[in-house]
Amino acid sequence: MAKTILEMHNITKTFPGVKALSNVNFKVEEGEIHFLVGENGAGKSTLMKVLSGVYPYGEYDGDIVYQGKVQQFNKINDSVDVGIAIIYQELALFPDLPVYENIYLGNEVKQNGVINWNQTIVKAKEMLKKVNLKVNPEVLIKDLGVGKQQLIEIAKALSKDVKLLILDEPTAALNEDDSENLLELIKELKKQGITCIMISHKLKEVVAIADKATVLRDGETICTLDAKKGEINERTIIKNMVGREMNNIYPERENKKIGDTILELHNWSAYDSQLGRHVVKDANLHLRKGEIIGIAGLMGAGRTELALSMFGNPKQYKLTGDLIVNQQKRNFKHTSDAIKEGMAYVTEDRKGNGLFLLQNITNNVSAAKLKGIANSGIINDNEEIKVAEHYKKSLHIKASSIEQMVGKLSGGNQQKVSLGKWLFAGPNILILDEPTRGIDVGAKFEIYSVMNELIDQGLSIIMISSELGEVLGMSDRVYVMAEGEIKGELSGEEADQEKIMELATQ
Template identity: 55%
Template sequence: MSALLEMRAITKTFPGVKALDEVNLTVRQGEIHALVGENGAGKSTLMKVLSGVYPAGSYDGEIHYDGALAEFRDISDSEKRGIIIIHQELALVPLLSIAENVFLGNENARNGVIDWQGTFQRTEALLRKVGLREAPTTLVDKLGVGKQQLVEIAKALSKEVRLLILDEPTAALSEADSQALLDLMLELKVQGVTSIIISHKLNEVRRVADTVTVIRDGSTVSTMDARSHPITEAAIVRDMVGRDMAHRYPERQRRAGEVLMEVSDWNVWHPEHVDRQVIRSASLHVRAGEVVGIAGLMGAGRTELAMSLFGRSWGRNVSGTVKIRGQEVDVSKVDRAIAAGLAYVTEDRKSLGLILEETIQRNVTLANLQGVSSGGVLNENAETEVSEKYRRAMNIRTPSVFQKVMNLSGGNQQKVVLSKWLFAGPEVLILDEPTRGIDVGAKFEIYGIINELSAQGKGVLMISSEMPELLGMCDRIYVMNEGALVGELTAAEASQERIMSLIVTE
């Protein structure tokens, strides 16, 4: 099979940092090629070089596309050749219709007048191709993230895509939406579309990829052909992190102490749908030094439970009691929840957990400004000292605490969020999808931090959609379904089968 794309000895340097060091990538016509590596390895940078975000002349090396040397000046230049990139943060306009988004910048017009009838007809045909039944006039903000992802692919098809690049396409999708998207990729492959997928979900990579290229620290480490022999996750992980990871979850001594937090008869109603109860009489407890998991399907109410406990950040008509070390505490507002000893690491770190435009220094101290202030005046030297302490302790990979958080990898951003809450001195940390969107190496580091917190006597309540993660990390697991806690399993009792049986039989 001939090569559609060859990237030869690509080197890209930013001030003080060599992001790519003679990277080579060959993608064959009609294949699905997976590009994997730890956060910060250079995957997205390489794709920005390919798509013209970093134009020819700003990097060393050569790109050969469709048998000829290619020097793309910008994204529109690469799109004219059929190279379309879909970023993890979708580039759709929420208040425009599906049809308007699909043809935005590529309008179906004659003499400056848009042919709306033709636009709607073409959009309907594209939506059928990607499996969407919505009307072309539907506003994008009425769609879920999974369907928005499909609109992005329809938009790519409208530009006669030949090489489709998907950057973490399933990171924010449910299991069902993820499977539908992977099925669509396989269908597009049958139709002759070549794809490059960047993903941390190695089970998905193994399902769809014909070839896997691993990048580590800005260099190509290996390329594996899945057509000639099966590729194991262990082999991919070894090349990604430079070592075997036979034990994905670090060992720790399980020593649960006194009951640290106790939640009783917790009820929450939907903030907009007045007749819908989202959390139903939930009761749970977390002991000192214990990691307690909450398992459940998407929509079971896990995040809603966590956010309502943390200062009633979500929901209305919230009722029930919360006790810390046996004493009832007021968690009716976020500042009161923090004062009571709670911390909440949100599943959406970019929107709700961090101020991306601010520095590491400013983000680390956000939840405890009084800890670096005197008489209401911020002590910047103290702030720098505190943030530097957490940079070293949490192994945040950055040369300076004055680096903007937006420039960090996902794993390092998550460490900044954890640092922020640890500086607040909580008794109980609620971790909502703490390893979502980060690579296996960074996950291992986060797991180590969680174990260290439990060893210090903190209580951890951990929500995760990855059952192996809950089974590998937790002392006990509560199972949630339709807003109710329907079962409780010890680590010895728990298995994926038992958890699923509790969900489907209740």
């Protein structure tokens, strides 16, 4: 019989005005891969922060029992000392330091009280071998891709003799190959006796490698599913996550009314002088009123670059070809020109470029159109509040109030704030770059429903997505990009995963 490595009993954690966790019970067996799943705001990350000591003993109710002993972690180092390591979605590496220093930072290899750098490099090579990463330990972190950086974080954890490894959305920013490599590594670590807890919104990953999966909803434990009993499948997980059956996560759009062409690209190219190459080459596409077109392709295909080149060219690419908006050739010098023409762009990087995380919902929603709430150059606070309340209600943003800091919201609710900001600008063409990245299936459904409502109101949407299911489920037509070129156009009826991947790998 498997030995229990962790039990969390009746964990309750309260923030001002919000009960994030309510009597949560969580049990993990030694040597298993245990997923923690739930909608955004369900309490997954909060529970792991309690476990790792980010929220110290005394700031929550309940007990943590690790390896048979009740623990009282007052800081992160307390959990590290007993073999617990947590790796967050935002990696905690120092970009200007080499790999070996990052792996042993805070856990230096010393001889007679002095750091032994030669021995540090030797040991770093051993850790890199454990995570199947072939890089020079003396290379700087900033010169490596995100996938390799993720593996270095795991090597760093292994250097501290970790027994319980917690991974919070480890594949959210990875491409398919890097994600697959990481999942294979997790299975390999299991063979070495390391227990893994993983938080993920990617249900295919859960189904692929989970031994067990515990579902949280609204801060409470709903159930624990066991792969050996055949309980771990997407439909069962979704039903427990959202509290209802979701037979189709892509809502049907009735009475499609697709009108005239409102945007066209003719032989559109974008040259990046810093990279010394074209990031978009001779692109031709069109978008009609009341239509969703999907832009599919692998990482690095040029999809985001295409969007930025149309939306006022903030990267200062050298552009050639024709951009036609509302039957007129346009040459946008700035993003503000594109906004005036009725375009809006919801970035894939909502935390880095899309939102002001240290400001509240009110300030974020009004940011793209301050003139809309100003009188004689002075912001009308009452109007700003009305606008924020309107989008909080219409987009179902879950927050204590419009005064809540956006950085404290879940990923799905942050995305809704970002969407609300651009809807307030009054666009008729909306570019959505990875609109559901890092958000759960329930929040995805709400975003898709909003997209359909916007289309019914006469907007047109260009959707860039790495999720083929999303592209196929939401698009009227699909363009596929590879190496900066549009390799093909597929109607919604003829598009399928095989045809998209065939074009994406040309």
